[in-house]
Amino acid sequence: MKQGATVTRVDDAYERLKDEILQNRMPPGFQAPEPEIALRLGMSRTPVREALIRLEASGLIELIPRRGARVLPVSPTDMREIYEILTALEPEAAAGLARSRPTAEMLAGLAEATDEMEAALERNDLEAWAVADDAYHRRLLALNENRRLSAIVGSLFDQAHRVRMITLRLRAPPTESTREHREILHHIQAGNVEVTRTVFRHHRERAARELLSILENYRLPGL
Structure with a gap:
């Protein structure tokens, strides 16, 4: 049950962050550390971290060590x-x-x-x-x-x-x-x-x- 709840939180963080990116509320070039992104969503860092990893795999962001996440530009x-x-x-x-x-x-x-x-x-x-x-x-x-x-x-x-x-x-x-x-x-x-x-x-x-x-x-x- 606990594991299922975690998956739900990760999915929620992923969908909310993806929507922020796709609607350009987090525009290309936007960069923020992980704690700031978690605060933006009102969530703990663990599901946000997993969501960011998924977003990187989707080609929407890049994770920068000790600097957080950056929304990738599109040329x-x-x-x-x-x-x-x-x-x-x-x-x-x-x-x-x-x-x-x-x-x-x-x-x-x-x-x-x-x-x-x-x-x-x-x-x-x-x-x-x-x-x-x-x-x-x-x-x-x-x-x-x-x-x-x-x-x-x-x-x-x-x-x-x-x-x-x-x-x-x-x-x-x-x-x-x-x-x-x-x-x-x-x-x-x-x-x-x-x-x-x-x-x-x-x-x-x-x-x-x-x-x-x-x-x-x-x-x-x-x-």
Whole structure:
């Protein structure tokens, strides 16, 4: 029982710290000693230490002996590599899902995320749009039931998401991206394997060009 409680505290510390990083409340370059981070969470140091080790393995922070943890920056080179991997893996995952001819019930989470993106765009709530966009990609990945793929791509989502949050208001409204999400969902529902793959690849390639242009042309804090 005690061990289970410890795991729960570690998971809680991990999720809370990851959220601080992904929402840029702990921005790239942020550094603090372990006791300060534990105080920030109102937790003891043991679960916080374990959570920091997990965050380092996810590529979000680095642990510096006697100096605590530092949130890692993400360079244009990092993002180019991340999007190259996402462009290679995600379209195949989506195509595989289309091939399986999932039911409407199975795709309900994707439909919900798409509806949320469209509603957020209408009210110009970019933060809500980004949350729904992240949910769409994670739910699609989960539907493949490939744990290794989910672990690999999920860690890349975490690294890419915080950069997207920083650049959110430096881009045009995500009208095209929202339309592409709806189109991808349509082709998955219809079982259009090759079209799903092609549209998803185009979606990732376009997003990569847009984001890399911003990173290469703006001096962003911590990046």
